[in-house]
Amino acid sequence: MELVIALGMNGIVWGLIIALIALGLSIIFGLLDIINIAHGDFFMVGTVLAWFVLETTGNYWLAFFIVPVIGFAMGALIEYTVIQPIKNAAALSIVATFGLSIILQESVRGTFGAAPTRLVPPIETTVPLFGLEYEVYRLFAALVSIAAIVVFFGFLHRTKMGTWMRAVRFDPETATAMGIPARRVYIVTFAIGFAMAALGGVVAAPITTVDFQAGVDILPFCFMAVIIGGLGNLEGTVAAAVMLAFFEGIMASFFDPTIARIGSLCLMSIVLLIRPHGIFAGATR
Amino acid sequence: MTKDAKTTKRQTAGPKTAERGQTRRSFLQTALAGGAAATTAYLGITHDAFSKESGPIVIGHQCELTGGFSSWGYWHDKCAKAAVKLINEGGGIAGRKLEMAVEDTESNPAAGARKLRSLIQRRKASFIVGSVHSGIMLASIPIATELKIPYFSAGEATEATGSKGTRYSFRTGSDTYALAAAGVPWAMENLGKNWTMIFPDYAWGHSHHEEHRKLIEAAGGKVNDPIAVPLGTKDLVPYLARIPEETEVLFSVFFGALSVAFYTQQKSMRLDEKMKMYSVSGTIEAIDPRDIGGATEGVYFLENFPRPLEFKNDEYHKQFNELMEIDHVYAKEKGSNRVMAKSHAWQSYENFFALKAAIEASGWQRKKDTPGVIEALEGLEMENSLAHPQGAKVLRAEDHSGMIDCYMSRVEDSKFVLKKRIPRAELEAKLPPRYDFRTYKL
Numbered sequence: 001m002e003l004v005i006a007l008g009m010n011g012i013v014w015g016l017i018i019a020l021i022a023l024g025l026s027i028i029f030g031l032l033d034i035i036n037i038a039h040g041d042f043f044m045v046g047t048v049l050a051w052f053v054l055e056t057t058g059n060y061w062l063a064f065f066i067v068p069v070i071g072f073a074m075g076a077l078i079e080y081t082v083i084q085p086i087k088n089a090a091a092l093s094i095v096a097t098f099g100l101s102i103i104l105q106e107s108v109r110g111t112f113g114a115a116p117t118r119l120v121p122p123i124e125t126t127v128p129l130f131g132l133e134y135e136v137y138r139l140f141a142a143l144v145s146i147a148a149i150v151v152f153f154g155f156l157h158r159t160k161m162g163t164w165m166r167a168v169r170f171d172p173e174t175a176t177a178m179g180i181p182a183r184r185v186y187i188v189t190f191a192i193g194f195a196m197a198a199l200g201g202v203v204a205a206p207i208t209t210v211d212f213q214a215g216v217d218i219l220p221f222c223f224m225a226v227i228i229g230g231l232g233n234l235e236g237t238v239a240a241a242v243m244l245a246f247f248e249g250i251m252a253s254f255f256d257p258t259i260a261r262i263g264s265l266c267l268m269s270i271v272l273l274i275r276p277h278g279i280f281a282g283a284t285r
Numbered sequence: 286m287t288k289d290a291k292t293t294k295r296q297t298a299g300p301k302t303a304e305r306g307q308t309r310r311s312f313l314q315t316a317l318a319g320g321a322a323a324t325t326a327y328l329g330i331t332h333d334a335f336s337k338e339s340g341p342i343v344i345g346h347q348c349e350l351t352g353g354f355s356s357w358g359y360w361h362d363k364c365a366k367a368a369v370k371l372i373n374e375g376g377g378i379a380g381r382k383l384e385m386a387v388e389d390t391e392s393n394p395a396a397g398a399r400k401l402r403s404l405i406q407r408r409k410a411s412f413i414v415g416s417v418h419s420g421i422m423l424a425s426i427p428i429a430t431e432l433k434i435p436y437f438s439a440g441e442a443t444e445a446t447g448s449k450g451t452r453y454s455f456r457t458g459s460d461t462y463a464l465a466a467a468g469v470p471w472a473m474e475n476l477g478k479n480w481t482m483i484f485p486d487y488a489w490g491h492s493h494h495e496e497h498r499k500l501i502e503a504a505g506g507k508v509n510d511p512i513a514v515p516l517g518t519k520d521l522v523p524y525l526a527r528i529p530e531e532t533e534v535l536f537s538v539f540f541g542a543l544s545v546a547f548y549t550q551q552k553s554m555r556l557d558e559k560m561k562m563y564s565v566s567g568t569i570e571a572i573d574p575r576d577i578g579g580a581t582e583g584v585y586f587l588e589n590f591p592r593p594l595e596f597k598n599d600e601y602h603k604q605f606n607e608l609m610e611i612d613h614v615y616a617k618e619k620g621s622n623r624v625m626a627k628s629h630a631w632q633s634y635e636n637f638f639a640l641k642a643a644i645e646a647s648g649w650q651r652k653k654d655t656p657g658v659i660e661a662l663e664g665l666e667m668e669n670s671l672a673h674p675q676g677a678k679v680l681r682a683e684d685h686s687g688m689i690d691c692y693m694s695r696v697e698d699s700k701f702v703l704k705k706r707i708p709r710a711e712l713e714a715k716l717p718p719r720y721d722f723r724t725y726k727l
Contacts, residue, residue: 007526014522112622113622114356114358114359114571115356115573115624116545116572117545118577120578121553132522206549207520207549207550208520209549213353213542217516261515
């Protein structure tokens with residue numbers, strides 16, 4: 001029973017980190033209709049920048065502030081140079097972001113090398129939790145993720161830019177007719193998506209690894225969360241990410257973890273069969 | 286052709302014309318046409334032989350320059366280039382220049398197999414120094430065999446010189462069969478008898494598990510249920526949580542990012558305080574223990590080539606390190622952060638010299654002579670030298686497997702410290718050949 005609770009709890013913690021990253025993917029899709037194949041690489045850039053900040057300043061905590069800002073700037077630049085020219089062409093967006101993914105990976109490989117590295121967690125202590133020696137940093141990472149998600153929803157619902165983002169997402173033509181600067185909203189949205197993935201990278205780097213392919217494996221899980229949550233449904237994405245990881249954690253305590261992974265994929269298939277627009281389809285844009 | 290025929294026909298049309306029209310012009314026309322035809326025919330027949338006998342010998346290098354194995358691939362490429370340079374400076378192979386054709390496998394079996402065909406069919410490679418990626422090498426052996434080209438594997442899955450091996454597949458390095466035989470006796474005696482194995486869910490990991498399990502159980506040890514981790518897993522806690530409490534030895538086999546993730550997460554769960562950690566060199570290849578914050582401290586690794594010079598302290602090892610531009614302790618490249626994938630990459634260097642020896646011994650001139658090279662490779666003895674800095678070895682005739690010295694080391698203060706050298710003679714005694722490829726037709 002202890003193992004069930006421990007792995008369930010670990011699933012929630014991991015799910016919250018994934019939710020932070022997947023949320024960026026969801027807003028980019030929800031507003032811009034861009035299927036962003038490079039989103040995992042935005043996460044990877046976050047892990048590499050976190051490592052770089054630690055190497056140059058010796059202070060890991062700085063990365064929590066600096067990296068999202070760099071991510072935001074990079075996101076704005078990419079939206080302006082890569083996404084804008086192919087807007088309104090969903091098929092092209094897949095090709096363009098796939099190319100972007102390769103460029104980001106190879107740039108990091110060329111600059112920092114191909115060998116993976118490790119970031120020592122800024123909090124190194126562990127606590128005995130339901131039979132496991134559990135890292136305190138993981139609990140901290142979950143708290144940071146919750147805080148970032150809350151701040152994001154606060155921004156979306158309490159600020160003028162947030163209101164514009166929702167308006168453009170709901171009806172871009174009318175929003176433009178009402179004087180909302182849709183062009184600027186697109187840039188800010190994409191930049192926020194990048195910044196959130198980069199922050200996810202900072203949070204997750206001490207748990208996983210820093211390497212040029214770190215984003216490749218995280219992307220499918222993010223897509224699963226976005227699809228099960230309902231395409232473009234932000235609250236649904238968060239809930240689905242946490243539920244998926246929790247479900248996989250519980251399954252892993254009873255079965256082989258590989259079976260647990262297969263189980264979560266089966267769950268996604270069932271959801272797509274029963275509710276093709278996702279579990280939280282009612283709230284979809 | 287038609288013109289020549291007409292000319293011939295005209296000339297033989299009637300004696301009258303021949304007698305009358307034999308002018309200087311007609312004589313020259315006939316002579317030139319005949320000469321051209323003869324030259325064309327001669328070149329057509331002998332083109333292949335002529336160009337092969339005096340032109341360069343092309344050896345293909347199937348290498349992981351990009352993708353997940355690129356931190357290893359960089360070194361395989363560097364080793365291959367160094368070998369080619371040395372061979373050409375020494376007069377080439379049998380007086381012919383050695384030319385290397387390189388293709389990037391992208392660390393992907395499908396791409397690797399496609400690139401192998403390209404090396405052989407488009408770039409005309411006569412021999413292949415192959416991949417270190419077990420999936421790629423296993424996908425490549427049937428192709429090399431079909432095209433009758435000798436192929437050197439550098440990966441560890443035993444199948445390459447076992448159940449999926451052929452007369453054309455060779456490996457100078459060790460496989461999972463040899464690594465298990467080299468490491469298990471010492472580890473059983475010094476680390477413990479209750480084992481749990483955790484490995485990536487693909488050929489290499491399963492191969493290690495199977496070979497180790499047999500030996501541990503035969504020696505009276507207990508092997509708990511294996512834990513196979515899907516490739517690309519980020520959070521290993523669900524897998525690490527399943528390791529039984531009674532485990533004395535945790536045997537792990539990972540590579541690259543998954544390896545770092547494993548050591549990072551096991552360290553944070555303090556597993557290394559409860560059990561001995563043991564692994565093979567592939568898990569720590571191209572990684573400097575100093576770069577992963579002490580996560581591998583105290584871990585035992587079975588190496589194929591000791592990382593510090595002092596544990597195989599000879600002139601050839603030293604010269605090889607200098608060729609690779611690495612330091613003598615951490616095997617780190619001068620002027621960069623790269624750490625040499627030393628336990629594997631030497632094969633991409635030595636295999637060129639093994640091929641040179643076999644080509645010269647067999648008198649190979651062209652593709653039809655390839656069976657002679659294969660026969661020369663079977664049982665090839667290699668002396669400790671600059672051509673074979675890893676040490677003296679033999680390419681066993683029966684199963685085409687390299688018999689080499691292995692080294693049991695432990696990470697102490699981020700350095701590899703030798704605990705036991707396992708000489709190849711000891712291994713040969715424990716590893717009877719399970720296949721005899723000499724019975725396969727060439």
